[in-house]
Amino acid sequence: MQAEEKARLWMKCHRGILRQSIRRARRHADWRRVCHALLDPFFPVSYLLRNMVILERETPWKRLTHRGKVQAMHSLLRERALFFLQVKTWLKTNGGYKTIVDFSPPFAGRGTPSYCTHCGGCCETASGFPDFPSHSIIPQRWKEIFSSGLGKGHRFCPFLWEYRKTGMSLCAIHPWRANPCRVFGEDDCTFVLQDPDLAHVTHEKHIGKAFKTLIQGIKASPF
């Protein structure tokens, strides 16, 4: 799929998920918070959908009933949104978005190497070794979350954001990120880009299916 088509797909998914969440938001404060996150240009909806595609290939997930999957999807969205808002609030008092985003195209991340295409493949990992440089001022609790992941079913880094609904990755804590993230080099990047798994998780057919399941999850929310 061409980049433009893909961008249209991500935009369509964003809008659909937001529309359904707004309907729920009239009834419950948690959904209002989810909407607040979804309205942010950097909330990683496309990675959430990719997360679901990854889960679809895992045995424990396959064993879940449809209802179980729908509920799990709903939890993934809610947990991701609430953590996103925490990080967003913290960033406001620590330099704001300009600390992490270079608003001049084509690159969306500050200080990222020229070979980076922002595919997000390198950050599509639930957790990492929590070795942070001494100047990393993020809360200690977040370092623990980096190490343990956001929770059951989450398959990408808690700090992975998305640049303006384009599917391009953005690190929410780029100036303060962990050392393992810093040593990820061009060879590793080439390896990730050639990995058939990356093509699988971004395939239109799989994303479309994940989108439908997530929409059902929002509609079936118990509150």
Ligand code: SF4
């Ligand atoms: S901390 Fe940033 S660079 Fe490291 S895995 Fe997470 S999103 Fe990627």
